[in-house]
Amino acid sequence: MAEGTPLFKVTIDGRTVEVPAGTTILQAARKIGGEVTPPAMCYYSKLQGSGGKCRTCLVEVSKGSDKDPRPMPKLVASCRTTVMDGMEVKNVTSEKVLDARAGVVEFLLINHPLDCPVCDQAGECHLQDLSYEHGKADTRYEFQRRVFEKHSLGPYIQLHMTRCILCYRCVYTADQLTNKRQHGILDRGDHAEIATYIEKSLENDFIGNVIDVCPVGALTDRTFRFKNRVWFLKPMNAHRECPNCCGKVTLWNRGDEVFRVTARKDEWGEIEDLPDGKTAWICNECRFEKKKTSDWVIEGPREINRHSVISQGHYVNAVVPNETFPEVMGREPRIKLQIHDVSEVNEPDRNISLIEGPAHSDDFKD
Amino acid sequence: MTFSPDKLNKVQEIIARYPEERQKSALLPVLHLAQEEFGGWLSVEAMDYVASLLQLEPIEVYEVATFYSMYNLKPVGKYVFEVCQTGPCMLRGSDDIIAYIQQKLGINVGETTPDGLFTLKVVECLGACGYAPMMQLGKFYREHLTKEKIDAIIEECIQNAAINN
Amino acid sequence: MSVKLLLDKANIEGIRYYDAWRKNGGYAAVEKALKMTPEAIVDEVKKSGLRGRGGAGFPTGLKWSFIAKPEGVPRHLVCNADESEPGTFKDRYLMEFLPHLLIEGLIISSFALGSNVTYIYIRGEYAWIPDILEQAIAEAKAAGWLGRNILGTGFDCEIYVQRGAGAYICGEETALIESLEGKRGNPRIKPPFPAIKGVWDRPTVVNNVETLTAVVPIINMGGEEYAKIGVGKSTGTKLISACGNINKPGVYEIDMTISVEEFIYSDEYCGGIANGKRLKACIPGGSSVPILPANLLLKTAKGETRMMNYESLSDGGFATGSMLGSGGFIVFDEDQCVVRHTLTLARFYRHESCGQCSPCREGTGWMEKILKNIEFGKGKLSDIDLLWDIQRRIEGNTICPLGDAAAWPVAAAIRHFRDEFEWHVLNPQESQVRNYGLAHYADERNVVA
Numbered sequence: 001m002a003e004g005t006p007l008f009k010v011t012i013d014g015r016t017v018e019v020p021a022g023t024t025i026l027q028a029a030r031k032i033g034g035e036v037t038p039p040a041m042c043y044y045s046k047l048q049g050s051g052g053k054c055r056t057c058l059v060e061v062s063k064g065s066d067k068d069p070r071p072m073p074k075l076v077a078s079c080r081t082t083v084m085d086g087m088e089v090k091n092v093t094s095e096k097v098l099d100a101r102a103g104v105v106e107f108l109l110i111n112h113p114l115d116c117p118v119c120d121q122a123g124e125c126h127l128q129d130l131s132y133e134h135g136k137a138d139t140r141y142e143f144q145r146r147v148f149e150k151h152s153l154g155p156y157i158q159l160h161m162t163r164c165i166l167c168y169r170c171v172y173t174a175d176q177l178t179n180k181r182q183h184g185i186l187d188r189g190d191h192a193e194i195a196t197y198i199e200k201s202l203e204n205d206f207i208g209n210v211i212d213v214c215p216v217g218a219l220t221d222r223t224f225r226f227k228n229r230v231w232f233l234k235p236m237n238a239h240r241e242c243p244n245c246c247g248k249v250t251l252w253n254r255g256d257e258v259f260r261v262t263a264r265k266d267e268w269g270e271i272e273d274l275p276d277g278k279t280a281w282i283c284n285e286c287r288f289e290k291k292k293t294s295d296w297v298i299e300g301p302r303e304i305n306r307h308s309v310i311s312q313g314h315y316v317n318a319v320v321p322n323e324t325f326p327e328v329m330g331r332e333p334r335i336k337l338q339i340h341d342v343s344e345v346n347e348p349d350r351n352i353s354l355i356e357g358p359a360h361s362d363d364f365k366d
Numbered sequence: 367m368t369f370s371p372d373k374l375n376k377v378q379e380i381i382a383r384y385p386e387e388r389q390k391s392a393l394l395p396v397l398h399l400a401q402e403e404f405g406g407w408l409s410v411e412a413m414d415y416v417a418s419l420l421q422l423e424p425i426e427v428y429e430v431a432t433f434y435s436m437y438n439l440k441p442v443g444k445y446v447f448e449v450c451q452t453g454p455c456m457l458r459g460s461d462d463i464i465a466y467i468q469q470k471l472g473i474n475v476g477e478t479t480p481d482g483l484f485t486l487k488v489v490e491c492l493g494a495c496g497y498a499p500m501m502q503l504g505k506f507y508r509e510h511l512t513k514e515k516i517d518a519i520i521e522e523c524i525q526n527a528a529i530n531n
Numbered sequence: 532m533s534v535k536l537l538l539d540k541a542n543i544e545g546i547r548y549y550d551a552w553r554k555n556g557g558y559a560a561v562e563k564a565l566k567m568t569p570e571a572i573v574d575e576v577k578k579s580g581l582r583g584r585g586g587a588g589f590p591t592g593l594k595w596s597f598i599a600k601p602e603g604v605p606r607h608l609v610c611n612a613d614e615s616e617p618g619t620f621k622d623r624y625l626m627e628f629l630p631h632l633l634i635e636g637l638i639i640s641s642f643a644l645g646s647n648v649t650y651i652y653i654r655g656e657y658a659w660i661p662d663i664l665e666q667a668i669a670e671a672k673a674a675g676w677l678g679r680n681i682l683g684t685g686f687d688c689e690i691y692v693q694r695g696a697g698a699y700i701c702g703e704e705t706a707l708i709e710s711l712e713g714k715r716g717n718p719r720i721k722p723p724f725p726a727i728k729g730v731w732d733r734p735t736v737v738n739n740v741e742t743l744t745a746v747v748p749i750i751n752m753g754g755e756e757y758a759k760i761g762v763g764k765s766t767g768t769k770l771i772s773a774c775g776n777i778n779k780p781g782v783y784e785i786d787m788t789i790s791v792e793e794f795i796y797s798d799e800y801c802g803g804i805a806n807g808k809r810l811k812a813c814i815p816g817g818s819s820v821p822i823l824p825a826n827l828l829l830k831t832a833k834g835e836t837r838m839m840n841y842e843s844l845s846d847g848g849f850a851t852g853s854m855l856g857s858g859g860f861i862v863f864d865e866d867q868c869v870v871r872h873t874l875t876l877a878r879f880y881r882h883e884s885c886g887q888c889s890p891c892r893e894g895t896g897w898m899e900k901i902l903k904n905i906e907f908g909k910g911k912l913s914d915i916d917l918l919w920d921i922q923r924r925i926e927g928n929t930i931c932p933l934g935d936a937a938a939w940p941v942a943a944a945i946r947h948f949r950d951e952f953e954w955h956v957l958n959p960q961e962s963q964v965r966n967y968g969l970a971h972y973a974d975e976r977n978v979v980a
Contacts, residue, residue, distance in 0.1 A: 051720070052720035052888075052930060053720075053887050053888050053889070053930065054888070054889050055888050055889055055890055055928055055929070055930075056889075058928060074927045074928075075927065075928060077720065077930075080720045099924070100924065100928050102924075103890065103924030103925075103928065104889055104890060104924075104928070106924075107889045107890050107892075107893035107894055107897075107924075108889050108893065110893055110897060111893060140917055141897065143897075143900045165889065166886060166887070166889075166892070168887075180423055181423055181425055181426075182423075182425055183425060184425045184426070184428065184429040185429060185715070185886075186428060186429060186432040186433075187432045187433070187886075188432070188433045188698075188715070188884070188885055188886050189881060189882065189883070189884040189885065189886040189892060189895070189896070190881065190884065190886060190892050190893065190895070190896040191886070192885075192886035192892070196425065197410070197424075197425065197428035197432070198410055198424075198428075383648075383650075383689075383691040383693075384731075385605075385731060388712070388731055390712060390713035390714070391693075391711060391712050391713045392713060393713035393714075394655075394693070394694065394695065394696050394710065394713060395693065395694060397696065398655070398694060398696065420713075429714075429715055430713065430714065430715055433698065433715040433716060433885075434655070434695070434696035434697045434698050434716075435696070435697030435698065435882075436655045436656065436696040436697035437696060437697075451875065452617045452818075452875050452876070452878075452879050453617050453618070453814075453818060453861065453872045453875040453876050453879070454617055454618050454774045454775055454818075454861050456871065456872060456875050457774075457775045457776055457861070457863065457867055457872065458774075458775070458776075489656075489697075490617075490699070490878070490879045490882050490883065491615060491616075491617040491618075491699070491818075491879060492656050493614050493615060493619065493620045493623055493654065493656065493657065494620055494623075495617065495618050495619070495620055495772065495774035495775075495780075495859065495861070496620055496772055496773060496774040496780035496781050496782070497620075497780070498774065498780075502656055502658075504658075505658040505659050506658070506659055
């Protein structure tokens with residue numbers, strides 16, 4: 001932040017926060033945290049130019065600023081709209097916003113295969129979370145869902161185009177992290193797809209990061225494919241001396257076995273920053289080749305956002321933070337349902353590390 | 367695969383219209399040139415050539431070529447009938463014209479005749495609504511179409527092909 | 532006979548070429564303008580009340596005054612000739628027959644905005660028109676109206692023609708800018724607006740062809756005189772491209788003081804409905820604007836005569852009115868099917884969606900599929916409500932106006948022709964062999980045998 005940047009007051013769902021001029025509504029909301037924060041499927045604060053596309057973060061600006069208090073005529077994308085001093089924003093307190101968001105979720109789902117049971121992203125999928133909070137149980141779409149020709153992106157990255165929501169994050173990642181982008185968005189409209197055009201594997205030391213930025217199961221880790229469910233794994237912070245990247249990662253273990261390596265993600269699902277302010281992107285070698293515990297210095301278990309189903313199995317008496325949601329909405333958010341109320345999997349007294357082989361639902365039956 | 371010296375000069379002339387380092391702006395016009403030069407469509411080879419001319423990554427060219435509807439990514443016939451089917455043309459009978467061409471040429475929309483002479487495409491509004499029904503044939507529009515006009519156009523194409531061969 | 536400011540010379544022989552154009556008063560406006568200051572030109576345009584002729588109707592002078600002028604950063608004027616809105620073909624007429632009128636407008640506007648390199652972005656399908664424009668540019672340059680130090684003023688200006696390659700979305704100004712930069716035509720997220728950061732991040736003004744040609748008579752006659760033509764905020768003249776089931780489709784210049792009825796039935800304009808049929812409906816401003824049934828087209832809901840201008844056509848809002856838009860005037864006779872026409876438009880917008888934002892990418896395709904079912908006898912009554920709900924959730928929630936443009940025609944068709952949709956659903960077989968025809972909303976006055 002430049003010296004002397006003025007601070008602007010912005011009020012979101014009744015909560016006021018002061019942020020430097022130039023901050024977006026979404027970033028201001030993240031500063032407040034909790035349910036006043038609009039969901040974001042395409043915006044990624046570490047990727048320049050991202051955002052504005054998915055329309056899930058639309059909010060209502062009920063007062064433009066102290067200087068010009070007129071409301072904005074349309075809902076705006078909070079990820080790309082900067083705050084003004086005295087601005088008032090409605091997120092979950094706006095019926096218009098909730099209706100538009102329900103619409104966006106429906107649009108994102110009409111052509112989504114809903115193959116969560118076989119999708120490696122299940123459990124850490126932003127589209128699942130979004131649908132859970134804003135979607136409907138049934139669909140009004142009565143047509144065949146969109147399919148694409150299958151393309152291979154090489155030995156490391158699995159592409160499922162049918163699951164893609166065209167957030168463009170992976171394109172920005174390739175543009176900003178690698179020197180030669182090999183994949184992009186081809187075709188247009190409802191036939192647009194992520195592809196390389198000519199069959200080719202993505203080759204760059206940092207291209208594996210597209211897996212971490214993908215909000216859905218469109219780009220997943222082939223070395224982890226169908227190996228396990230993320231909620232059966234225990235995330236551990238670990239590091240190694242890596243000549244290519246920061247070497248600071250999350251290992252997804254069961255017992256001593258490393259199933260998967262990812263970058264470390266914050267509560268918004270974005271890769272964390274290092275103390276020096278740089279983003280902790282990791283290289284392909286750390287991600288795909290170092291699958292032995294002995295490759296790593298284990299730091300300890302990683303705290304998992306309660307937002308995630310993954311946390312349900314690991315933190316028995318997790319302290320649920322006070323949220324603004326019940327205050328403003330008069331009910332608990334559905335996402336805070338205790339998983340154990342609806343599923344017998346991952347009961348708190350089961351130590352899944354002790355189960356032999358891949359976990360099976362029978363393992364949880366007495 | 368390379369352009370003729372004439373075309374290469376044209377490429378340089380186009381690049382000179384933009385500020386320095388902004389030669390990517392020449393991509394659409396140069397793809398048009400490539401399509402003209404290399405048989406009416408853009409092969410991967412042709413696109414890679416354009417990428418090298420403009421110092422772009424090949425994917426940047428693929429992204430653009432697949433976005434715009436005028437670039438053919440598969441071989442097409444010598445004469446491509448692009449018949450407009452949007453509202454205003456529909457009001458003036460474009461559906462009948464399309465059906466007639468299909469019957470006359472014995473092909474469906476999107477297909478090419480076995481002799482490689484004709485391809486039939488349907489397109490969205492070409493901005494000739496007052497002269498409907500209409501189609502694009504090469505560089506020009508053919509307007510106020512009737513069955514008789516279609517017959518004459520097909521005949522004209524066959525004649526031209528015979529002369530040029 | 533209404534005033535002609537743009538097409539007054541259209542019938543002069545050889546007017547496409549420089550000599551005839553110059554002999555008939557061409558380039559007098561440039562001579563006059565280059566003796567004025569750029570600010571004075573912007574002022575004249577402001578005084579004229581000229582509104583953008585591409586469809587949105589935004590005041591041109593105001594738009595010009597927004598352009599940023601940072602030291603040492605070049606600015607650009609870009610002429611939007613990506614005319615692609617179904618029903619609209621007026622810019623093509625101007626470029627094809629009066630290229631020097633556009634070149635003149637471009638020189639004056641470039642001078643006013645400080646653009647030394649100006650681009651005409653023309654839709655790719657108009658493949659023969661760049662040759663006409665480039666010839667006119669060469670003629671103008673040879674005569675000293677373009678190039679270095681024009682008329683000794685120290686002002687340099689070059690004009691280049693850039694062809695698109697088939698994408699309606701490039702008519703949206705930021706998509707056009709992206710395309711001009713050699714990229715996919717994805718509209719940008721605003722702000723920043725082009726006036727601050729446009730092509731190559733430089734301050735840019737994008738204006739429609741007709742808007743820029745209108746600058747010529749404005750300079751010739753003065754902004755105040757221009758503003759006296761027309762009515763209210765609809766000043767000057769407007770080109771209307773009339774099509775559909777009328778006797779005389781074509782491009783007409785009107786001074787916005789005539790009624791819709793006169794425009795359709797007078798021999799000076801459309802010459803009435805073709806084949807002696809009756810008027811059923813009309814889309815008065817390009818395919819995106821609401822369709823109106825004959826009764827609401829000729830008279831407003833208040834019973835006043837509907838006039839051919841911005842205010843009158845939008846009288847009643849979307850409930851009972853429409854928009855002048857781009858001036859694409861699509862007329863339906865009694866034998867036309869509104870469902871089928873709406874289907875073609877839904878297909879058009881699905882085909883032209885860039886696919887960036889989810890409501891437009893997914894919603895346009897969904898609407899097309901439902902409309903297809905209804906049109907081909909497989910629809911359900913609940914589909915009509917579903918369509919309404921889909922368009923409602925697209926409108927206003929997208930990056931660019933294409934979402935609205937796709938939603939409005941569907942909304943208006945259901946709003947005014949719901950009985951026709953229901954008839955399709957309830958008579959699946961009959962609707963395959965005949966059209967619904969004229970209903971109560973048709974123009975009773977015009978029963979022609």
